[in-house]
Amino acid sequence: MGSGRPPLPIGSWGKISSRVLKTDAKGKATQYLAKANFHDHDGHVRDVSATGRNKTAAEQALLVKLRDRAKVSQAGELTAMDKIGKLLDLWEEKFTKLVAAGTRSPTSYDTYQRVTRLHIRPAIAGLRIGEATTQRLDKVISKITENAGASTAKTARAIISGAMSLAVRYNAITVNPMREIEAIEAAPKNPPRALTAEEVTLLRKSLAADPRAVDADLPDLVAFMLGTGVRIGEALAVTWSQVDLEAGTVEITHTIARVRGQGLIRKTTKSTAGQRLLPLPHWLIAILRARQATGFRLDDPVFPDTTGNFRDPSNTRRHLRTALSPIGSTARRNLGLTLRALRRTTKQTRKDVATKIGWPQHRVELIETGRIKPTTDLVTELIAAYGLTLADSSDLVTQLEAATQPADSDRLSWIRSHALRKTTATALDAAGHTARQVADQLGQTKISITQDVYMGRKVANPAAAEALDDAFGDLDMG
Structure with missing residues (x-):
């Protein structure tokens, strides 16, 4: 048996056939019908026809229709045959x-x-x-x-x-093929978790005692995020002109982002939900007054970089990750120094080692500075890059055993910047605030169309400051 006829390419047509459609009283043809199969843009083959007073006119009229159907709309040059x-x-x-x-x-x-x-x-x-x-x-x-x-x-x-x-x-296709694809659903790998009051206290004390965190201006920034629930980019975009300490409010209108080709920009929040006036708890007002006392200009950011300009959120998150992995103990610091010395004897940089074993470079730094709880597997994998095993050094094994002992700082290692927002939301929820009030505070997306249309988003929730005062006011936030 021979192979079947090859399918028509999309946007093309088959052989044109013609027949008489109407005749006059004498039997003379007065109208012809020309017809052809057309492989349409949605993949279906359809009959396309046209009529004319004679066979030639019908076929010419059909060709015009076929060419128009295969062509893109006049708005742009796009057809089903395009890549x-x-x-x-x-x-x-x-x-x-x-x-x-x-x-x-x-x-x-x-x-x-x-x-x-x-x-x-x-x-x-x-x-x-x-x-x-x-x-x-x-x-x-x-x-x-x-x-x-x-x-x-x-x-x-x-x-x-x-x-x-x-x-x-653009008439290149007639139906969007993505329309019938099911929505993608997946449970978050790490569900959001809020800090307890004890963890907030531990976090604040840990940041205040860490010179690197203080140099990165993290204690006050973290307090501001806890006291407002704003995103890290929003916090970095706030200028002193938007802070009214007498009224006890801060206006959130912008966020800081790094855009490829443009660098660091301060742009308006992506939705109207982000445009909001927030009340400040008393302990946060005290922190901001202390910052103002060192001198400021209205157009300056409240949390500037070392040059007085807006800070990069990515760099700030990295500083926060490092600060949330404080040096847990002298034993961890000593182990880190030993591991750093071993690396240097092989004349490798942290980047070299990270690339060799497939780690983030930041992890090598955390281990060498004693800012991460080590495990036997972790250290074994690391020193393998230096051509060593734990069996090669009993001193290293002893140091590792001491460094693996629990430390208070281990309780902070799970925290990420989003956890601060979750903590603020949890405190408001525990105080009996509605989902609408919490969403307005955090600048989150609408809870429902009805609420979005009939409830103003820019109106501050005055009771929020009182609730956050109750939640954190006695935790040495000032």
């Missing part, structure tokens, strides 16, 4: 214009561009737009979920859906 890479280029170009207009965040664009470059383009850029079926795209999203996690897959899903929606608007 998805071209569609992604067009989508990114339009998103760039939205960023320039201020309706989209530049940090969102950076994220989308990274996910597109690393995950979407390698998977589908070579496909034609008309070949992007729901089944094919579902497999792509599943693979991204498996390889990069649910968060990246959700971003990829939004990008591809947006691009395909653009293709529909």
Whole structure:
């Protein structure tokens, strides 16, 4: 048996056939029907027809319809035969214009561009737009979920859906194939956890006793975040002109972000939920008054870098991670010094070692400075990079045993900046505040459409300051 007829390429048509559609009383043909199969942009083959007074006119009219159907709309040059890479280029170009207009965040664009470059383009850029079926795209999203996690897959899903929606608007396809793909659901790896009152006290004392944390201005910054529930970028964007200590309020309107190609920028919060006036608890007012006493200008940031300018949130998070891993004991510090000496005998940098064993460079630093609780496996893996084993040094084994003993600082190692927001929210919730009030305080997304439409988001919740006073006022926050 011979092979079947090859399928029509998307956007093309088969052989045109014609027949008489109408005749006059004498049997003479007065109207012809011309018809052809057309492989449409959604993958379906459909009949397309046209009529004319004679066979030639009908076929010419049909050709016009077929060419128009295969062509892109006049708004842009895009067809089902174009590669998805071209569609992604067009989508990114339009998103760039939205960023320039201020309706989209530049940090969102950076994220989308990274996910597109690393995950979407390698998977589908070579496909034609008309070949992007729901089944094919579902497999792509599943693979991204498996390889990069649910968060990246959700971003990829939004990008591809947006691009395909653009293709529909440009008549390259008739239906968005992403529409039927199931939503991506995944439980968070580390569910948010709030600090207890005892942990807040331990954190404050640990930061105040750590010279590196004090140099990084972390004690007051952490207190500000606990007392307001703001994000770290929002805290770093606050200027003294937005702080009214007499009224006991702070206005949150901007956030600090680093944008590729632009550097550090201060931009408005991405939603109206982020625009809010917050009350300040009394203990936080006292901290801010002490900062003002050292001198300030209204346009200066409340938490500047060493040059008086706005701080980089990424650097600040790194300083916070280091501070949340304080030197737990003299034994850990001594072990770290020994490990550093061993590394130096091999003439390797921390980066060299981290690359060799596949660690973040920051982890090598934490071990060598005694800022992480060591384990036998951790140290064994580290010294293997130096050509050593624990059996080579009984002194190292003794130091390791002493360094693994529990320390108070171990209770802080789980904390990340988001935990501060969770702690603020938990304190307000425990004081009986509604979900609406807590969401307004934290500048979170709307709880429901009704609440968003009928309840003002900029109105401060005066009782929040009282609740935070009750929660932390006796914990030596000043």
